[in-house]
Amino acid sequence: xxxxxxxxxxxxxxxxxxxxxxxxxxxxxxxxxxxxxxxxxxxxxxxxxxxxxxxxxxxxxxxxxxxxxxxxxxxxxxxxxxxxxxxxxxxxxxxxxxxxxxxxxxxxxxxxxxxxxxxxxxxxxxxxxxxxxxxxxxxxxxxxxxxxxxxxxxxxxxxxxxxxxxxxxxxxxxxxxxxxxxxxxxxxxxxxxxxxxxxxxxxxxxxxxxxxxxxxxxxxxxxxxxxxxxxxxxxxxxxxxxxxxxxxxxxxxxxxxxxxxxxxxxxxxxxxxxxxxxxxxxxxxxxxxxxxxxxxxxxxxxxxxxxxxxxxxxxxxxxxxxxxxxxxxxxxxxxxxxxxxxxxxxxxxxxxxxxxxxxx
Amino acid sequence: xxxxxxxxxxxxxxxxxxxxxxxxxxxxxxxxxxxxxxxxxxxxxxxxxxxxxxxxxxxxxxxxxxxxxxxxxxxxxxxxxxxxxxxxxxxxxxxxxxxxxxxxxxxxxxxxxxxxxxxxxxxxxxxxxxxxxxxxxxxxxxxxxxxxxxxxxxxxxxxxxxxxxxxxxxxxxxxxxxxxxxxxxxxxxxxxxxxxxxxxxxxxxxxxxxxxxxxxxxxxxxxxxxxxxxxxxxxxxxxxxxxxxxxxxxxxxxxxxxxxxxxxxxxxxxxxxxxxxxxxxxxxxxxxxxxxxxxxxxxxxxxxxxxxxxxxxxxxxxxxxxxxxxxxxxxxxxxxxxxxxxxxxxxxxxxxxxxxxxxxxxxxxxxxxxxxxxxxxxxxxxxxxxxxxxxxxxxxxxxxxxxxxxxxxxxxxxxxxxxxxxxxxxxxxxxxxxxxxxxxxxxxxxxxxxxxxxxxxxxx
Numbered sequence: 001x002x003x004x005x006x007x008x009x010x011x012x013x014x015x016x017x018x019x020x021x022x023x024x025x026x027x028x029x030x031x032x033x034x035x036x037x038x039x040x041x042x043x044x045x046x047x048x049x050x051x052x053x054x055x056x057x058x059x060x061x062x063x064x065x066x067x068x069x070x071x072x073x074x075x076x077x078x079x080x081x082x083x084x085x086x087x088x089x090x091x092x093x094x095x096x097x098x099x100x101x102x103x104x105x106x107x108x109x110x111x112x113x114x115x116x117x118x119x120x121x122x123x124x125x126x127x128x129x130x131x132x133x134x135x136x137x138x139x140x141x142x143x144x145x146x147x148x149x150x151x152x153x154x155x156x157x158x159x160x161x162x163x164x165x166x167x168x169x170x171x172x173x174x175x176x177x178x179x180x181x182x183x184x185x186x187x188x189x190x191x192x193x194x195x196x197x198x199x200x201x202x203x204x205x206x207x208x209x210x211x212x213x214x215x216x217x218x219x220x221x222x223x224x225x226x227x228x229x230x231x232x233x234x235x236x237x238x239x240x241x242x243x244x245x246x247x248x249x250x251x252x253x254x255x256x257x258x259x260x261x262x263x264x265x266x267x268x269x270x271x272x273x274x275x276x277x278x279x280x281x282x283x284x285x286x287x288x289x290x291x292x293x294x295x296x297x298x299x300x301x302x303x304x305x306x307x308x309x310x311x312x313x314x315x316x317x318x319x320x321x322x323x324x325x326x327x328x329x330x331x332x333x334x335x336x337x338x339x340x341x342x343x344x345x346x347x348x349x350x351x352x353x354x355x356x357x358x359x360x
Numbered sequence: 361x362x363x364x365x366x367x368x369x370x371x372x373x374x375x376x377x378x379x380x381x382x383x384x385x386x387x388x389x390x391x392x393x394x395x396x397x398x399x400x401x402x403x404x405x406x407x408x409x410x411x412x413x414x415x416x417x418x419x420x421x422x423x424x425x426x427x428x429x430x431x432x433x434x435x436x437x438x439x440x441x442x443x444x445x446x447x448x449x450x451x452x453x454x455x456x457x458x459x460x461x462x463x464x465x466x467x468x469x470x471x472x473x474x475x476x477x478x479x480x481x482x483x484x485x486x487x488x489x490x491x492x493x494x495x496x497x498x499x500x501x502x503x504x505x506x507x508x509x510x511x512x513x514x515x516x517x518x519x520x521x522x523x524x525x526x527x528x529x530x531x532x533x534x535x536x537x538x539x540x541x542x543x544x545x546x547x548x549x550x551x552x553x554x555x556x557x558x559x560x561x562x563x564x565x566x567x568x569x570x571x572x573x574x575x576x577x578x579x580x581x582x583x584x585x586x587x588x589x590x591x592x593x594x595x596x597x598x599x600x601x602x603x604x605x606x607x608x609x610x611x612x613x614x615x616x617x618x619x620x621x622x623x624x625x626x627x628x629x630x631x632x633x634x635x636x637x638x639x640x641x642x643x644x645x646x647x648x649x650x651x652x653x654x655x656x657x658x659x660x661x662x663x664x665x666x667x668x669x670x671x672x673x674x675x676x677x678x679x680x681x682x683x684x685x686x687x688x689x690x691x692x693x694x695x696x697x698x699x700x701x702x703x704x705x706x707x708x709x710x711x712x713x714x715x716x717x718x719x720x721x722x723x724x725x726x727x728x729x730x731x732x733x734x735x736x737x738x739x740x741x742x743x744x745x746x747x748x749x750x751x752x753x754x755x756x757x758x759x760x761x762x763x764x765x766x767x768x769x770x771x772x773x774x775x776x777x778x779x780x781x782x783x784x785x786x787x788x789x790x791x792x793x794x795x796x797x798x799x800x801x802x803x804x805x806x807x808x809x810x811x812x813x814x815x816x817x818x819x820x
Binding site for chain 2: 005006090096100
């Protein structure tokens with residue numbers, strides 16, 4: 001039914017690019033949140049007192065990473081809602097209480113990370129309560145990840161809606177659910193490895209002991225290598241299990257084909273470079289190169305995700321057909337404030353950067 | 361109409377939105393008030409060399425992070441999720457209209473979080489002047505995010521000139537923008553003052569600390585603006601539509617009581633803060649602080665509840681009814697029928713037959729958003745023992761019998777069918793559920809029973 005909803009207040013193409021941009025930032029923080037609790041737990045169980053610092057260093061970053069995951073998730077949500085309301089809201093409603101459960105799961109997981117960090121700081125606390133909260137946080141965050149994957153499927157596959165309205169759990173029937181979820185999880189560990197490389201670099205600048213810095217970096221490098229390898233395998237499985245109509249279209253056009261081929265090629269190059277970086281863990285050049293390539297791959301993955309979404313929508317929906325009426329004034333105010341805000345943010349980061357190391 | 365209809369058995373979607381919104385509003389207002397409190401208090405403590413007060417601000421800043429940055433941020437996302445599920449049409453409308461306003465709010469939110477973290481983590485590490493500046497950035501950006509959101513919230517009740525101009529600035533700077541902003545600012549400061557009492561009295565080892573009463577007394581100053589609440593309420597009510605005003609001022613008894621409760625409680629807290637906490641500097645214990653917080657929360661929740669309630673029968677005043685049907689669509693739907701235009705609703709012939717099946721489908725499009733079959737604000741007790749003429753009369757004059765109800769929208773055939781379905785709720789023990797609809801309609805008595813409340817309905 002045609003209805004008088006207000007038009008989209010800017011070019012949908014511009015909004016889609018902005019969505020991609022904020023989503024990449026969201027992913028970088030989110031991957032840390034998804035993978036870090038399990039690595040903390042692993043080090044607590046296997047590392048003993050010698051590797052406790054690894055858990056502590058990761059736990060110190062976790063709450064802020066959680067906050068910025070949510071902040072950039074909110075901005076992504078804003079773009080999705082303005083561009084794809086019919087798909088997104090319908091998917092939310094079909095998942096219903098499962099979707100709304102995300103609120104409680106996130107809140108509990110967030111508080112678990114604070115408790116975990118607090119226990120790790122107080123050395124008198126034993127490993128069991130810390131480990132317990134870490135385990136719970138992992139379970140909660142991974143549940144949210146699974147629901148997000150389910151929501152993506154529900155919004156992309158209109159043909160499944162009649163089934164989902166009777167039973168939202170049927171979203172699990174989708175053959176690509178498991179590989180996509182695993183891809184999500186392995187990707188998180190791969191990105192966490194990069195975080196660990198750069199946290200070690202930051203810690204070394206702040207006067208941390210060199211053997212701790214090296215151990216932390218080595219673990220990050222190993223984690224990235226292993227997870228990237230697993231991600232490539234799962235990624236191939238995911239592509240194989242895509243619906244035939246999407247698969248056919250995915251590689252038919254020149255541009256989508258190039259995006260996918262360059263994505264896979266970059267992943268393989270990263271794998272090779274990571275092996276080199278693992279052989280020479282003290283040579284920062286390899287870490288820099290692989291990090292830049294990883295960021296490029298993440299951008300490519302977000303673009304790929306967008307292409308899959310467009311193809312899955314088919315002729316039913318296209319953002320090009322959305323009614324548009326530019327709100328010039330508010331848009332200019334936004335970009336002006338964004339510019340000023342980013343300058344202020346950089347100034348704040350600079351302020352912290354220049355501080356002497358904390359003594360505690 | 362445009363989306364599937366989600367329902368929450370027993371509670372209803374509206375109550376889910378109300379619960380999450382009120383929870384979020386309290387924390388978000390605290391986050392704003394605490395930012396202003398922390399900066400002013402830090403300046404005062406440093407100027408006077410008051411180390412106890414300075415330590416308190418430090419404790420308050422971590423409390424702010426634990427509460428506002430976690431529960432506040434996540435429940436803010438929760439509101440997005442909930443309104444998208446319960447009222448997707450209204451959310452679509454608001455997002456499309458206020459997209460850039462929300463985007464601007466996000467910039468402030470980002471700065472608020474970054475500066476909030478830095479403020480806490482750089483205690484004793486930054487120079488005092490710089491630390492206060494970071495706190496100032498937090499306070500200003502948190503307040504600005506309130507300013508941005510306030511315009512969207514007030515638009516829902518007072519769209520003002522936007523209805524004729526279609527201009528975004530008319531929509532945002534609408535008639536109730538300023539009084540609402542003042543009310544929210546006063547609430548934010550008051551909640552900061554309430555939490556000062558909680559944090560000050562909840563800290564370990566401060567029971568007999570003489571500094572405690574002094575800190576609580578300082579916090580009480582932030583509660584004093586609550587005394588302005590009755591005047592601000594008068595200002596606010598002078599800007600809202602007559603229909604909404606009348607609902608709060610006697611038109612809907614529950615609304616009137618809740619509104620009066622909110623204003624009186626706010627005023628009484630201000631009186632207590634002035635005489636008990638400031639003038640006599642009473643040493644408040646944690647229990648008293650929590651009791652005061654509970655009253656303040658209920659007062660804040662009451663005002664939010666009233667703000668939502670007096671908008672009825674609209675979710676967006678004069679634009680969209682609370683069941684998601686746009687006013688501009690009504691004429692078309694009256695002609696073509698709601699079911700012909702509701703992609704997601706089809707009669708459930710596995711449970712019902714004939715007209716009752718059609719009526720149940722109409723019920724889902726028009727009533728279910730606010731009225732579950734059973735539970736909170738449910739339909740069954742509202743129509744219990746009604747007979748067909750009474751039901752049809754109510755459907756014919758729905759918006760006149762109760763001003764907070766939208767009119768029935770749809771064809772006469774759909775109205776008759778809805779009447780048939782409501783009759784099965786009105787007299788559930790009869791065999792009518794399984795009786796073919798045509799037979800059912802012929803067998804219904806057409807007399808109105810004495811003692812039946814013709815105005816039967818519910819408060820918004």
